[in-house]
Amino acid sequence: MSLSKKMMHNMPRRVVITSVGVISSLGFTLEEILNNLKDENTSFERSSFDNEVVIVSPVTDFNIKDFAGRFKDKRYLSRGAQFCVASAMEAVKKARLDKQLLAEAGLFLGTGPNLNIGGEFPDVKDGEIDRKDLMALWILKFLPNTAASVIAKLAGIHGENQTITTACSASLQAIGEAFRKIKNGYIDLAFAGGGDSRLSKSGILAYKKAHALCDGTGEPEKASRPFDRNRKGFVPGEGGAFFLLEELRHAKSRGAVIYGEICGYGASIDGYSMTAPQLDGKWAEKSVNSALQEAELAFSDIDVVSSHGTGTLLNDAMEADLIDRVYGEKSPFIIALKSWIGHISAACGAVELAICLACMQNSYLPKTRNLDEPCHAGLNFVIEEQTCRIRNILLENFGFGGQNSALIVKNVR
Numbered sequence: 001m002s003l004s005k006k007m008m009h010n011m012p013r014r015v016v017i018t019s020v021g022v023i024s025s026l027g028f029t030l031e032e033i034l035n036n037l038k039d040e041n042t043s044f045e046r047s048s049f050d051n052e053v054v055i056v057s058p059v060t061d062f063n064i065k066d067f068a069g070r071f072k073d074k075r076y077l078s079r080g081a082q083f084c085v086a087s088a089m090e091a092v093k094k095a096r097l098d099k100q101l102l103a104e105a106g107l108f109l110g111t112g113p114n115l116n117i118g119g120e121f122p123d124v125k126d127g128e129i130d131r132k133d134l135m136a137l138w139i140l141k142f143l144p145n146t147a148a149s150v151i152a153k154l155a156g157i158h159g160e161n162q163t164i165t166t167a168c169s170a171s172l173q174a175i176g177e178a179f180r181k182i183k184n185g186y187i188d189l190a191f192a193g194g195g196d197s198r199l200s201k202s203g204i205l206a207y208k209k210a211h212a213l214c215d216g217t218g219e220p221e222k223a224s225r226p227f228d229r230n231r232k233g234f235v236p237g238e239g240g241a242f243f244l245l246e247e248l249r250h251a252k253s254r255g256a257v258i259y260g261e262i263c264g265y266g267a268s269i270d271g272y273s274m275t276a277p278q279l280d281g282k283w284a285e286k287s288v289n290s291a292l293q294e295a296e297l298a299f300s301d302i303d304v305v306s307s308h309g310t311g312t313l314l315n316d317a318m319e320a321d322l323i324d325r326v327y328g329e330k331s332p333f334i335i336a337l338k339s340w341i342g343h344i345s346a347a348c349g350a351v352e353l354a355i356c357l358a359c360m361q362n363s364y365l366p367k368t369r370n371l372d373e374p375c376h377a378g379l380n381f382v383i384e385e386q387t388c389r390i391r392n393i394l395l396e397n398f399g400f401g402g403q404n405s406a407l408i409v410k411n412v413r
Contacts, residue, residue, distance in 0.1 A: 044342070054236070221369075265405075
């Protein structure tokens with residue numbers, strides 16, 4: 001092999017997004033999402049879960065058959081896993097790959113636990129869960145890789161795969177890991193994303209006990225208020241999104257549509273608390289710096305930070321300080337998409353990436369809803385919607401257990 005060919009062989013490869021499947025409370029296509037952002041159409045509502053009254057942001061009019069057809073393994077899918085499968089199959093359909101390419105594709109997904117324990121086992125007494133109508137393979141509803149197995153079976157995918165369960169960081173890490181596998185030459189293409197739902201009695205109870213949820217009082221539309229001084233916790237949402245990630249030359253060779261380029265990824269873990277972020281944000285900042293370093297970008301090259309912005313006291317304070325520390329006086333625009341869709345737990349990063357792609361393509365930034373009194377002066381929060389050219393977006397996700405992730409997406413148009 002000639003020296004030039006060796007150098008080309010060893011050069012890091014560029015990775016682009018060539019298909020998007022999304023199921024969200026703002027819509028099921030990028031066009032619907034953009035229109036609902038502009039029209040301020042959201043799904044926040046007050047709901048009761050076994051006498052626990054909370055504000056939620058549900059996905060309405062969803063039926064997995066509309067995306068995956070009829071298949072017998074549906075019975076093994078929790079609602080969160082259904083969002084995984086539906087969004088993945090939508091991405092597969094839009095990718096227009098032949099069977100050989102599908103067989104070679106990787107599959108990387110981020111998901112959370114099935115917390116609908118009371119719904120699955122309503123009559124547990126003394127730890128006894130057996131009953132006449134209990135499915136023989138009931139365990140599949142609680143295994144984290146069930147969604148991946150179903151997606152692979154339906155789509156004919158047989159390549160490298162991972163199921164990642166790093167709390168609210170999971171789906172962004174799944175996308176990051178797929179990006180690295182393609183960039184480093186292990187595979188040419190991979191489907192990556194995630195889905196989740198905690199809108200069940202047991203799920204709501206879990207977050208109530210952890211004192212993480214906004215209570216059920218007040219107007220539902222005003223409940224989610226990231227970075228506002230009067231924030232009182234997060235609003236749970238649900239949904240999923242999947243993407244086809246592809247090596248650039250491979251994508252061009254088949255004439256694929258390119259939505260954006262992933263150019264940097266970082267992840268870390270605090271090692272501090274089971275639920276609270278490390279207050280100085282040291283290791284969260286490490287994930288951001290790692291993504292910037294890999295992308296070979298300076299802080300000033302980032303136009304928009306898509307924040308984790310949960311609306312909880314500790315997360316927002318840590319994240320605002322982190323952004324201020326990293327960017328100093330030249331703060332990029334900061335958006336907080338959970339003010340539109342609620343917190344989708346393990347799937348938040350994937351769904352927020354889909355929304356970011358819609359915004360990037362249309363040079364549009366949605367306002368951060370209910371941000372009346374910012375908790376940190378000097379940061380460039382997007383208070384009112386605006387249009388601007390977006391070159392690079394940095395997405396941040398931080399989860400229970402101190403899981404941190406950051407992903408940088410570049411506009412290639």
